[in-house]
Amino acid sequence: MASRICDSVLVTGSNRGIGLELVRQLVDSPTPPVQIFAGCRDPNGQRSQDLQELAQKHRDVITVVQLDTTSPTSIAEASKLVETKLKGKGLNLIINNAGVNIPGSLAETGKQEMVDVYTTNVVGPMLIAKDFHPLLCKAAAQFPHQTSMSCSRSAIINVSTLLSSITTCPENFSVSPMYPYRVSKAALNMLTRCLAEDLKKDGILVMSLHPGWVQTEMGGPKAPLTTAESISGMMKVITSLTEKDTGTLLDWEGKNIPW
Numbered sequence: 001m002a003s004r005i006c007d008s009v010l011v012t013g014s015n016r017g018i019g020l021e022l023v024r025q026l027v028d029s030p031t032p033p034v035q036i037f038a039g040c041r042d043p044n045g046q047r048s049q050d051l052q053e054l055a056q057k058h059r060d061v062i063t064v065v066q067l068d069t070t071s072p073t074s075i076a077e078a079s080k081l082v083e084t085k086l087k088g089k090g091l092n093l094i095i096n097n098a099g100v101n102i103p104g105s106l107a108e109t110g111k112q113e114m115v116d117v118y119t120t121n122v123v124g125p126m127l128i129a130k131d132f133h134p135l136l137c138k139a140a141a142q143f144p145h146q147t148s149m150s151c152s153r154s155a156i157i158n159v160s161t162l163l164s165s166i167t168t169c170p171e172n173f174s175v176s177p178m179y180p181y182r183v184s185k186a187a188l189n190m191l192t193r194c195l196a197e198d199l200k201k202d203g204i205l206v207m208s209l210h211p212g213w214v215q216t217e218m219g220g221p222k223a224p225l226t227t228a229e230s231i232s233g234m235m236k237v238i239t240s241l242t243e244k245d246t247g248t249l250l251d252w253e254g255k256n257i258p259w
């Protein structure tokens with residue numbers, strides 16, 4: 001029997017695109033998590049209907065949680081709700097998937113564009129790590145193999161992108177200039193590195209994961225990967241992560257991306 005990815009997981013931005021498919025594949029896996037917390041900013045809105053239907057079908061496993069990653073209040077309230085639902089247990093895994101992209105050349109990009117994208121893509125994951133840290137610590141402490149690191153024990157995965165790579169920027173800048181997005185995701189990678197160093201002592205693995213170029217609203221119809229293909233690769237990577245992977249940037253096939 002395949003081993004369970006983890007007992008409990010929170011996925012942000014799970015009402016559509018990559019986040020929704022993550023929840024779908026997690027719940028459909030041979031041994032699904034006991035609890036999946038599906039974060040989305042507008043649970044009752046039109047854009048959340050597919051998620052609500054999925055949650056209805058798997059009422060015992062999926063809890064839809066109001067979670068706007070730009071709102072410190074929403075993050076704090078979501079952490080309290082998750083804590084209550086876990087009934088004394090820790091939270092094993094957080095997938096910081098919610099993200100925005102405002103395509104922006106130099107001419108198109110102003111202060112507001114930079115700040116808005118940074119707020120969602122960097123400040124959100126930072127505050128989520130901070131508010132959920134006690135629950136991640138609790139999960140790590142409850143794990144039988146106290147020295148190992150894994151997503152089944154305690155981990156944060158920040159969904160990043162190849163476009164965050166400073167090294168590969170000259171190869172792909174002209175195709176997708178995107179100042180706010182690239183800069184924010186490079187900052188998200190630094191958040192990954194800082195958290196990986198900081199939370200090592202607690203047994204919490206932290207890494208950045210690039211899903212590939214995927215057919216979603218953000219990725220557009222020309223992307224080569226379906227969400228199903230990308231997420232099935234991501235799931236294999238997620239299950240295989242160990243302490244050697246903390247503080248790294250990998251793609252959906254497990255290949256290392258240079259910073």
Ligand SMILES: NC(=O)c1ccc[n+]([C@@H]2O[C@H](COP(=O)([O-])OP(=O)(O)OC[C@H]3O[C@@H](n4cnc5c(N)ncnc54)[C@H](OP(=O)(O)O)[C@@H]3O)[C@@H](O)[C@H]2O)c1
Pocket residue numbers: 012013014015016017018019040041042047067068069070096097098099100120159160161162210211212213214215216217218219220223
């Ligand atoms: N698609 C690609 O090719 C690609 C490539 C590399 C990396 N990524 C990364 O993968 C992640 C998911 O992207 P995607 O392609 O699935 O994008 P998408 O189709 O545009 O979906 C984005 C998701 O993030 C949510 N979100 C945005 N702002 C939020 C906020 N403040 N609070 C909570 N949720 C929020 C959206 O919710 P609403 O419905 O409420 O807007 C939606 O669920 C992103 O981090 C993105 O940067 C995507």
